[in-house]
Amino acid sequence: MATKEQMEEWFKAVDTDGSGSLAYSELSDFLVDNRGYTAAQVEAIFDTADTSGDGQVTMEEYVAAMSKTASNVHNESALRKVCKSFDKNGDGTIDKTELKAVFDELSRDLSMSDVERIMKMTDTDGDGVIDYNELCMKVFGQSCD
Known part of the structure; x- marks a missing residue:
């Protein structure tokens, strides 16, 4: 705080x-x-x-x-920043290439199949990308909007 x-x-x-x-x-x-x-x-x-x-x-x-x-408001703001930083092309979503790039930047050697597994767990609507609300649901267990 x-x-x-x-x-x-x-x-x-x-x-x-x-x-x-x-x-x-x-x-x-x-x-x-x-x-x-x-x-x-x-x-x-x-x-x-x-x-x-x-x-x-x-x-x-x-x-x-x-x-x-409440601290969750501050946490949501931080999560929104994280989501934006992952979104390299600025389209409002995180695709598997962007997610892989983030792990690479963090020196985490994940295979593309590992990244695809993470995508599948987080991409609840099955559109092939992670949006802010999906990330929120994964992190907080509820929608942030």
Whole structure:
């Protein structure tokens, strides 16, 4: 979990208009563009953090909300980053060639049949690729959207 100082630093960076509070658009722009959050996730975060109901999230509201945020939200964000880093061609999915490349980068000598076995276990819809939700289901046992 981030320290209070780290949270304050992040808050100031996201507060692009320097108002001392975050508008929904500032939070959304940052989380969607830089962290891979969905609009629904941003809306839930904003609604939870804006305890005063004034349509702005103050530094105090933000720090309080982050202190209460379940670790799975942070884990989901990290998993989304991992998924994006595996997706070498940027199409939103991980194919067996991309998965093999990841294992190669990690100096894990897996055969293509090992990679295909991992794909088969994770690719629940059978389309030949792993998407974020399939990865989420494999890691957390539930959908992350």
